[in-house]
Amino acid sequence: MAAPLTVSARAAVVGAGPAGLMAAEVLAGAGIAVDVYDAMPSAGRKFLLAGIGGLNITHSEPHAAFLSRYGDRARVLAPMLEAFGAQAVRDWTEGLGIDTFVGSSGRVFPKEMKAAPLLRAWLHRLRERGVRLHMRHRWLGWEADGALAFDTPGGRTAHRHDAVVLALGGASWPRLGSDAAWVPWLAGRGVRVEPLVPANCGFEIDWSPHLRERYAGQPVRAVTLSMSDDQGDWCRSGEFVVSDYGVEGSLIYAASARLREAIARHGRAELRLDLAPGLGLERVARELAWPRGSKSMANHLRARIKVDGVKAGLLREIVPAADFQDPVRLAAWVKSLPLTLRAPRPIDEAISSAGGVAFEGMDEHGMLRALPGVFCAGEMLDWEAPTGGYLLTACLASGRWSGLGAARWLARRNGA
Numbered sequence: 242m243a244a245p246l247t248v249s250a251r252a253a254v255v256g257a258g259p260a261g262l263m264a265a266e267v268l269a270g271a272g273i274a275v276d277v278y279d280a281m282p283s284a285g286r287k288f289l290l291a292g293i294g295g296l297n298i299t300h301s302e303p304h305a306a307f308l309s310r311y312g313d314r315a316r317v318l319a320p321m322l323e324a325f326g327a328q329a330v331r332d333w334t335e336g337l338g339i340d341t342f343v344g345s346s347g348r349v350f351p352k353e354m355k356a357a358p359l360l361r362a363w364l365h366r367l368r369e370r371g372v373r374l375h376m377r378h379r380w381l382g383w384e385a386d387g388a389l390a391f392d393t394p395g396g397r398t399a400h401r402h403d404a405v406v407l408a409l410g411g412a413s414w415p416r417l418g419s420d421a422a423w424v425p426w427l428a429g430r431g432v433r434v435e436p437l438v439p440a441n442c443g444f445e446i447d448w449s450p451h452l453r454e455r456y457a458g459q460p461v462r463a464v465t466l467s468m469s470d471d472q473g474d475w476c477r478s479g480e481f482v483v484s485d486y487g488v489e490g491s492l493i494y495a496a497s498a499r500l501r502e503a504i505a506r507h508g509r510a511e512l513r514l515d516l517a518p519g520l521g522l523e524r525v526a527r528e529l530a531w532p533r534g535s536k537s538m539a540n541h542l543r544a545r546i547k548v549d550g551v552k553a554g555l556l557r558e559i560v561p562a563a564d565f566q567d568p569v570r571l572a573a574w575v576k577s578l579p580l581t582l583r584a585p586r587p588i589d590e591a592i593s594s595a596g597g598v599a600f601e602g603m604d605e606h607g608m609l610r611a612l613p614g615v616f617c618a619g620e621m622l623d624w625e626a627p628t629g630g631y632l633l634t635a636c637l638a639s640g641r642w643s644g645l646g647a648a649r650w651l652a653r654r655n656g657a
């Protein structure tokens with residue numbers, strides 16, 4: 242049965258996450274009436290969850306380094322991030338009355354380390370500018386006549402708009418709204434969508450029950466991880482967490498794209514862990530060669546090279562017992578302990594997803610070539626980046642870019 246049609250000369254934004262809300266902001270700023278639709282009872286659920294970790298909105302490093310975080314998508318994202326980069330994100334946040342600060346790692350946060358005040362101020366400003374928010378409107382694709390179909394508490398409805406921005410998110414944490422149900426609807430209309438896969442995710446390692454029971458949940462601080470793969474060498478210092486299923490945390494997320502690809506290609510990926518990055522191999526061997534007398538090996542490791550707790554637990558887990566008696570061999574393990582990762586954790590646990598709408602199917606203003614008048618933004622596009630504020634920055638920048646693209650397209654259509 243055909244759904245009742247509400248004809249309206251307005252722009253629609255589907256998805257009230259940061260990308261969609263930014264698209265709505267620029268469309269409203271261009272004098273266009275905007276309806277924002279979202280399946281959830283309230284806007285920005287994932288944005289609010291990001292606030293629990295302090296809401297890392299962007300990063301203060303130089304622009305070239307910032308851009309390099311997007312890997313081989315840096316080139317296509319560059320125009321968006323040059324128009325709305327890290328400083329613009331800070332200015333925009335402060336324009337909403339939320340002060341920001343740069344943390345010791347260069348990451349940028351709102352002073353209060355919360356998302357709710359920012360989201361509240363943003364939604365208030367959008368409503369003041371006439372943006373209409375329609376919650377509990379689950380987009381179902383298109384009706385035969387091109388109208389957007391929605392499932393609402395009052396039943397199925399359809400709305401026609403002059404331009405549409407889709408900002409439906411990726412596929413991580415689907416319970417917050419971004420469930421990727423849109424993939425077949427776009428693919429069915431000739432839009433190329435790369436498979437959605439976990440990004441910034443944990444990885445599985447076959448830990449022994451002992452390691453799991455004793456150390457799951459513990460951070461492994463001030464270490465260096467490295468790997469070599471078809472793309473070359475990768476090496477980064479920082480911290481990660483031993484979890485009951487394997488490993489997670491910022492250092493792991495930073496390598497997650499390469500780890501995921503290595504596992505897809507070879508069935509496993511190997512990281513090398515340096516437990517004493519401040520000491521060279523020879524120095525570690527010299528320290529370990531000191532006579533330990535009646536001291537236990539645990540005390541010896543702690544006293545000579547500051548390896549204890551979960552770090553010592555990892556050594557015990559992986560190193561053959563005999564090598565603990567040989568300072569040279571043990572030093573080699575301390576400096577390069579192999580961690581064999583066998584699978585990424587499922588996408589619904591990941592911080593973000595990779596894959597999505599291919600840029601090749603979009604014009605330079607964010608419009609889908611297969612669907613004139615339909616634009617895309619945010620995490621549903623085929624790019625990925627590590628944690629560090631790069632995700633939100635690119636979501637905001639691409640939301641702005643596609644909102645401006647839609648406004649420009651509407652202006653052209655109306656002969657302006």
Ligand SMILES: Cc1cc2nc3c(=O)[nH]c(=O)nc-3n(C[C@H](O)[C@H](O)[C@H](O)COP(=O)(O)OP(=O)(O)OC[C@H]3O[C@@H](n4cnc5c(N)ncnc54)[C@H](O)[C@@H]3O)c2cc1C
Pocket residue numbers: 255256257258259260261278279280281284285286287288290291292294295296297298299378379380381408409410411413414417418419420421422423591592593618619620621629630631632633634636
């Ligand atoms: C735990 C966690 C912590 C994070 N922390 C950070 C951080 O500190 N810094 C950072 O940069 N990034 C962080 N991120 C990532 C960041 O939150 C996301 O990249 C960002 O929210 C994506 O924005 P988006 O607007 O593209 O999509 P989303 O925020 O996912 O919004 C998409 C919206 O579309 C709606 N939608 C989907 N399908 C439909 C449909 N069929 N009909 C109607 N509505 C629909 C959803 O309900 C949702 O509201 C974090 C993510 C997680 C999970």
